[in-house]
Amino acid sequence: MKLTYFGHACFQVVANGKTILFDPFIQPNPIAAGKVKISDVQPDAILISHGHADHLADAVEIAKASDALVVANWEIIQWLESKGISNTHPMNHGGARSFPFGRVKMTNAIHSSSFFDGTYAGNPGGFIVETSDGSFYYSGDTALTMDMQLIGQAHNLRFAVLPVGDNFTMGPADALKAAEFVAVEDVVGVHFNTFPPIQIDCESAETLFANAGKKLHLLDIKQSVEF
Ligand code: NI
Ligand code: MN
Numbered sequence: 262m263k264l265t266y267f268g269h270a271c272f273q274v275v276a277n278g279k280t281i282l283f284d285p286f287i288q289p290n291p292i293a294a295g296k297v298k299i300s301d302v303q304p305d306a307i308l309i310s311h312g313h314a315d316h317l318a319d320a321v322e323i324a325k326a327s328d329a330l331v332v333a334n335w336e337i338i339q340w341l342e343s344k345g346i347s348n349t350h351p352m353n354h355g356g357a358r359s360f361p362f363g364r365v366k367m368t369n370a371i372h373s374s375s376f377f378d379g380t381y382a383g384n385p386g387g388f389i390v391e392t393s394d395g396s397f398y399y400s401g402d403t404a405l406t407m408d409m410q411l412i413g414q415a416h417n418l419r420f421a422v423l424p425v426g427d428n429f430t431m432g433p434a435d436a437l438k439a440a441e442f443v444a445v446e447d448v449v450g451v452h453f454n455t456f457p458p459i460q461i462d463c464e465s466a467e468t469l470f471a472n473a474g475k476k477l478h479l480l481d482i483k484q485s486v487e488f
Contacts, residue, residue, distance in 0.1 A: 262394050262419065262488045266480035267302070268293035269315055270402070270451040272422065276392035279305040279362035283388075283399055283422070284316035285323050292455055296482045299323060306362050308390075309333035310401030311374035312340070312382020315455070321346060332365060336383030340376060354386055363392035368412065370403035372430070395419040395488065398443055402452060405435035405442075413444035419488045421445045424452035425466055425477070426459030433466035433477070440475055447488060449478045 262276040270284045271293075282304035287297050299322060307329045310316055317337070324331050324346045331341055331349045338351040352358060357366035365388055372385040387401035389412060398412055399422040412418075421443050424430035430452050431439060440448045448470065453461045463479050470477035478486050 262392070262397065263485055264420075264422075264449060264480075264488065265483060265485040266449070266451070267297050268482045269455045270310070270424065271316075272449070272451065273302065273304060274390070274397065276363060276390075276394040279392075281306045281308060281362055281390065282323065282329070283308050284310055284401075285319040286315050286317070287319050288322075289314070289318050290455060293482055299326065301483075303327055304329040306360065307331045308365070308388050308399070309337055310370065310387055310399070311372060311385035312337055312376045313374065313402070314377050316402070317376075324348070330360065330362075332360070332388075334367070334374075334383035334386060336374075336381060340382065354384065357389075363390050365390055368398070368400070369406065369408050370401045371406050372402040372404070389416055389418075391416070397421065397488070398445070400424065400431075400439065402430045405431050405439050407442075409439050409442035413442050416443075418443060418445050420447040420449060422449045422451055425450035425479075426453035426455070426461055428458040430459075433461060433469050436477075437470055437473055437475065440470070441473075446474070447476050447478065449480065449486065453479070 370385040374385040
């Protein structure tokens with residue numbers, strides 16, 4: 262599996278020959294500006310964790326351009342359909358379903374979820390994705406939760422994608438605990454350094470993980486890592 266980072270919590274994973282894009286937020290991202298073009302992204306599927314603009318801003322444009330299948334909670338799918346997106350599939354917490362690119366289970370997240378105008382966007386979530394090339398977990402924006410232990414017990418994950426920016430989500434120390442709960446050695450850190458409240462000391466975060474025998478990957482924009 263090859264993961265490529267597009268900044269903030271936007272990344273894609275190519276697995277089993279399919280490209281899965283998560284939480285599209287590229288054009289309004291100050292640190293991705295000029296580095297990533299919408300046309301760089303040609304997903305087969307788009308998975309959206311919750312309704313906040315920093316996870317959804319480019320979803321309509323990319324979905325229209327790619328005709329990718331969009332998977333998200335019921336409320337986000339209703340909203341996307343109202344914007345003319347028709348290749349969609351709604352899910353909710355605890356449910357799993359097999360798609361051409363792999364099997365997705367929607368997980369709980371401790372966060373909030375609303376659209377740009379403040380209207381309700383369903384509950385925030387994350388995803389376990391199982392493919393023939395291996396499985397991984399993207400938590401979405403969340404606090405550390407004991408529920409993550411259930412994920413580690415039930416799934417053999419190759420890596421996890423976890424927020425590390427603190428303030429709105431887990432910081433590095435809680436993300437390390439989450440990595441222990443979901444039983445992974447490799448974590449791709451997201452949701453950091455985009456805005457002043459989520460600035461972190463990358464070197465000390467990487468050291469924290471290394472001292473626990475784990476690897477925190479903090480990627481540059483458009484940098485890739487293979488798992
Ligand atoms: Ni959020
Ligand atoms: Mn966010």
